[in-house]
Amino acid sequence: MQIVKYLKQYRIPFSGLAAGKHNFEFEIDDKFFDCYEHSLIKKGQLKADVEMQKQENMLIVNFHITGVIQLTCDVCLSEFESPLDFHERALVKFTDEDWNQDTEEVLVLSKTDYELDIAGLLYEYANVRVPYYSKCAEQGMNQSCDPEMLAKLSSEAADAEEDNTEEQIDPRWDILKNIKNN
Structure with a gap:
């Protein structure tokens, strides 16, 4: 139950917003990654700048995520901080129909929905950036193996x-x- 409460802060209530661009800021920390049992990232300090453009039938959501995540070197087993800085985009369509076919870039919400939960997107975007093979000298900041x-x-x-x-x-x-x- 605590997990659900914590992740509520990653919801954007869009129903009362006027058409146009709106900016939001979210902090992603260790507590966020603890909410996901199988997360590749256990520790990190990230900031997500989210720009949402509200239109009549859709939302265009642009993410700019920056910060550092804690990785373990596959060569020397020491922990090191690896910088992240990337952009992602998601499109959200509204429909009255029963639509279960979310794609990687297009999410579908009912016309009765009033908020967008971006916690899952933030989790996925960050975890996809974890390198398959971690090495201090390659992904670390001015660091070499022990x-x-x-x-x-x-x-x-x-x-x-x-x-x-x-x-x-x-x-x-x-x-x-x-x-x-x-």
Whole structure:
């Protein structure tokens, strides 16, 4: 129930607005991402500037989202801040018919609806921007991988390689393999 209450602040009541452009600002923080169980983003500080153009039969909603999200490096496992700055657009059509065919860019609302819930859109737009492969040096701000962790990883890789070569050299295994063939 708390989740639903928190996400209510991401609704835009458009029924009383005059035709034309209207601007809104929304803060997106850790609490927002906590509302979504499977969110790729757990921590972040984003600001969404939303411009809504109200027309008779539709809304044109432009999003400009900026800020930083917390990612974990896939190489050295350290957490780092990654900047985000992007634009998105959604079209909202009004209809009296039973319409279940929302597309990626066109949302459909009933003519009796009076507010637009953009929480799902903000969540989707931010999570789509999470890179498939996170690396400090590539997505971080003037940051490189943790040298101590890289040294540990390279020494463990060298140890594992030594173990593999020792197994290949040991002639006892070759003799045991021949027993299986008899």
